[in-house]
Amino acid sequence: MQGLAEKAAAFLPSVLGALVVLVVGLWIAGRIKKISANAMKRTGRIDETLAGFLSSLIHYGLIALVLITTLGVFGVPTTSFAAIIGAAGLAVGFALQGTLGHVASGVMMLGFRPFDVGDYVEAAGVAGTVKHIGLFTTEMATPDNKKIIVPNGKIFDDIITNYAGYDTRRVDLVFGISYGDDIDKAIALIKSELEKEDRVKVDPAPVIEVDNLGDSSVDIICRPWVDRADYFGVKWALTKAVKQRFDAEGVSIPFPCRSIYMEKDAA
Known part of the structure; x- marks a missing residue:
C-alpha cells in the first residue's frame, strides 16, 4: 500500500x-x-x-x-x-476528396460572392434563382419553380453568368419590316413607343438602328436600358406596343412564306 x-x-x-x-x-x-x-x-x-x-x-x-x-x-x-x-x-x-472539394468551393463562393441569394444565375448547365448557398451544395429554383441542387464544385469550376450582377440591364429587341415599308417611319414609331415607356432610361440613350437586311425583312434593333427589376416587363410591353402601333400605321411585319408549284403529268 x-x-x-x-x-x-x-x-x-x-x-x-x-x-x-x-x-x-x-x-x-x-x-x-x-x-x-x-x-x-x-x-x-x-x-x-x-x-x-x-x-x-x-x-x-x-x-x-x-x-x-x-x-x-x-x-x-x-x-x-x-x-x-x-x-x-x-x-x-x-x-473524401470529392466532398472536400465541394466544401472548398463552397468556402470560396461564400468568400468571393460571385452571386447572392435571390440572384438569377446560370452555372453548371442550369439556370435559376439562388435560394440557398451551403458549404456542399447550392439550391436554385427554376422559373417554373423546380428545385435544383447543384454541388458547389461544379458551379465554381464552370462559367457563372449572374443576370442580377448589375443594377441595370439592356433589353435587346428586333423588329422586322418588309422591304416596301418606310424605314424612317418605322424607326420613328419605335422611338415614339419608347418615349411613352417611363421605365426606359434616358442615360444611356436607347439605340434604334437598321441592323440587318434579311431574306424577307429589314431588321431594326431597339436597345433601351432599364432597371434590372423592369427587364421583362419592359421587354414584353414594348413588343406588344410596337406591334400594335405598326398595325395601326400600316407598317407590315413579314413572315416566311412557302410557294408550292404543281406540275401536271404530260401523259
Whole structure:
C-alpha cells in the first residue's frame, strides 16, 4: 500500500497539470471560437455560414492541440500520436476528396460572392434563382419553380453568368419590316413607343438602328436600358406596343412564306 501511495503521489502532479491544461485549454478554445465568429460577422463581408464554418474549424483545431498538449503533460509520448493523427487525416482526405472539394468551393463562393441569394444565375448547365448557398451544395429554383441542387464544385469550376450582377440591364429587341415599308417611319414609331415607356432610361440613350437586311425583312434593333427589376416587363410591353402601333400605321411585319408549284403529268 505504501508503494502504491508513493507511485500515486509521483503521478499526482502530472495528473493535476494535465487536468488544468485540459480545462483551461478547452475554455480558451471556446472563447476564441466565439471571438473569431463575432469578429467575422462584424466585418459584414463574410457570410454567416462561412463565419460559422471557419470558427468551428479553428475551434476543432485548437481542441486537437489541447488534447495533444494534455497527453504530453500527462507523460504520454506525443510524437507518434501526432503522426497517427496526420496519417488518419490524410486517409480521410483521400476518401473524401470529392466532398472536400465541394466544401472548398463552397468556402470560396461564400468568400468571393460571385452571386447572392435571390440572384438569377446560370452555372453548371442550369439556370435559376439562388435560394440557398451551403458549404456542399447550392439550391436554385427554376422559373417554373423546380428545385435544383447543384454541388458547389461544379458551379465554381464552370462559367457563372449572374443576370442580377448589375443594377441595370439592356433589353435587346428586333423588329422586322418588309422591304416596301418606310424605314424612317418605322424607326420613328419605335422611338415614339419608347418615349411613352417611363421605365426606359434616358442615360444611356436607347439605340434604334437598321441592323440587318434579311431574306424577307429589314431588321431594326431597339436597345433601351432599364432597371434590372423592369427587364421583362419592359421587354414584353414594348413588343406588344410596337406591334400594335405598326398595325395601326400600316407598317407590315413579314413572315416566311412557302410557294408550292404543281406540275401536271404530260401523259
